[in-house]
Amino acid sequence: MKKETPNFRNVTENPCHMCMPMGGIIPFKGIEQSMVILHGSQGCATYMRRHIAEHFNEPIDVGSSSLNEKGTVYGGEQNLKTGLDNIMKVYRPKLVGVLTTCLAETIGEDIERITSDYLRDRGLEGFPVVTVPTPGYGDSHFEGYWFTLTRIVTKLTQRAKRHSRVNVIVPNISPADIREIKRLLELMGVEYILFPDFSETLDRPFEKPYQKIPAGGTRTADIKVMAGSAATIQFGMTVEDSMSPGRFLQTEYDVPLYNLPIPMGVENTDLFFACLKEITGKEMPASLRLERGRLLDAMVDSHKYNFHGRSVIFGEPELVFAVTKTCSENGIFPVVVATGSRNSKLPRLLKGFLHELEIETRILTSSDFTQIRKNSREMGANIAIGSSEGRYLTEKEGIPLVRLGFPIHDRVGGQRLLSVGYTGTTMFLDRITNTLLENKLTNYRSSMYQKYYKNYHAAVPTH
């Protein structure tokens, strides 16, 4: 049976989440020719750039209003305006995002007013600037990501003529995953507006000359007409309504919303295609049926190895949800499912299907790694799935880690990990099965010796 562990504590030990503006930077990187500036002290921007750069292995330019003591005491208006000037001069963006940090929020900076004054003073009325209040103490980077998407849509989208395209709104998945979703849409013959699209900008090909802002990203012209789309598919089951761009488009502009799980695993991916069929009437082409068949074949190939998997899954709620579902389809029983976010939807959604498994699953929200570690040990987890921060579980508890999510900073290729769709799921499952196998094959000689030989005379083996 499942148990939800409430988590009240005075101190977070080894965090499983990051701060709001971090999450807010990424959507802006998925809009064509856009730049972001953080209103706050210099360090926040630098730390976040470092983290994001290491995950994607891409240069990540983010401006900062570099608030100093004076700005903090007398207000940072001038700093932000100078910052905007310089960003405009050097990067010549077509859209600018302004995010706040803890500091700017605490001193009560009104970024909406400051930026509209700025645009008026510079004669730039109409230039798209999207402001997003993202206090670091507000919530986690997950909420920062979704709230920013909602602000962008709120600001840019206008009432538009109905058209047949479908909005596809994605969470913080890898560029490879985004490319895969686009491929699937194209195979289905669906016209779409994918938002935010950082598949090219945060995983750009090598080319000369170097562009300060990489090519690619959702076009602002497309964001504008999202209000006229035939429907919205949003991979955001765990997202609160107040931060859901899909919900906004639905209530404001009557765009039907299909809120779906990330298409990972058989059922979630089936759901995606069923939904596309419902919207467009189009059937899945034969080539995709083959991909689905191959996934099923792979699942059969690996089911016995997987059956010994007791997984601990952690990270952003949306990904955690999809991964838990995928694991439970494959006998890699989720015994600990954790997120650092306070998300309240996740536990409810998980309970929706976990009851079918005859195991106990601990669900932790607002969690940290000290707690995740303790629960993983108690529950006998033998495989971890999540970001690089989980390396701690390997080091301290000997639980091997299959890296997925954000950030991956101790291995290369976080941006190239493919895990969605039938083919991506197959690749993801293989990574899990092979990790389980590797662990088993490395240890079985010594563990068998320990169990059946060394203690032979001491005790009869219990199992």
Add this chain to the structure above:
Amino acid sequence: MDTGLAIRERLDSIAVKGKQKKQIKCDTDSIAGCVSQRACVYCGARVVLNPVTDAIHLVHGPIGCASYTWDIRGSLSSGSELYRNSFSTDLQEEDVIFGGEKKLARAIDDLVGKYKPRLVFVYATCIVGVIGDDLEAVCKAAAQKHNIEVIPVESSGFIGNKAAGYRAACDALFRLINSGETEKKKNDPKINYLGDFNLAAEAWIIKNYLYEMGIEVNVTFTGDSDYMALKKAPEASLNIVQCAGSMHYLARKMKDRFGIPFMNVSFLGIEDTSDSLRKIAAFFNNDEITRRAEALIDKEIRRIEPLIRGYRKKLQGKKAAVYVGGGFKAISLIKQFKELGIDVVMVGTQTGRREEYEVIHDLVNEGTVVLDDANPSELERFMLEKGAHLLVGGVKERPLAYKLGLAFIDHNHDRKHPLSGFVGAVNFAEEVYSTVCSPVWRFIG
């Protein structure tokens, strides 16, 4: 228009070595919107203090600051591993409104109960200064309650740049060592090693050299140090300072308070390492130490010279760009590149000081671009303009270099192989070779 230098306010921070010498503007706040590569006060403090292995490092603030600094550095420990955790009060909106003092006090109670430390560092972040939490008072009360040392670190992010964080860390360290009894035997060959964070065993390498010379390292600030060792700092008869940017301030304070003289050293590259060992030996004015130092230098150079010569041959005529945190490191790197037959065509730092920029100016060739607090567009422009083949920098600079098709050397706190001492000089040469001469560049053209 020339976008690389579109920002006029930046012009004074950039100089090209030429006929007339130009004073470069440095040690100022970053200009808003310039995409500075600099971090913050908290970062500076955390870098310096984090290697203290048996301390609780508690970040009083919202979660991000603690998240981004959790065990990301390569400092090694021979004992406690407590420093590899990241503790945070994870301030929430209510705390920002009503103050975070109570939460902080409870956090300290919890951690002390669980880990039984002798020392707790409490780092202030941006908003702590603004919401007015009295860190000093909370720490004092906690110290009395638990009978351990709880030291506040005044590292609010907006009160300056990384250098202010170094000072905050030094103040915290000084508080720690100034509270004990001091007893010193004059002229014992016992020294403190300041400004080495034991990245990938670097402090251990230097400690071994000094041991071979008959000199004992009393305590390292702060690589692989702990509470007990730090307390004994006043017993040393000399302080050697490697990372002057972060530790010069502490060295001065220790001189004023305990009368311990200090000298700057550098263990990056063959030339600097040899010079520094000789300087240290000379200080003790002891024939045996001098003899042993010469023997060590001789032995090591004999061992590594053929290796370096091999690399040098392959690297002839290559051009390097340098963009690192402090001036001290930049200076050593210029010399080290000379040892490898490589010209430095661009050199910059995040927090270099005037004196350091003067040394840099004297060391580099005509035409070399020198810049303070650079940003990606300037780095891009000058590396291309000067035809650099490789860049030395940190994590943020790496993808930029690669995208431009340049080789890259990590010279930051995450590194997993030592770059100090004679061993480090070989590692460095090998790393330069491995990146500059990699076959991948054939496809980049």
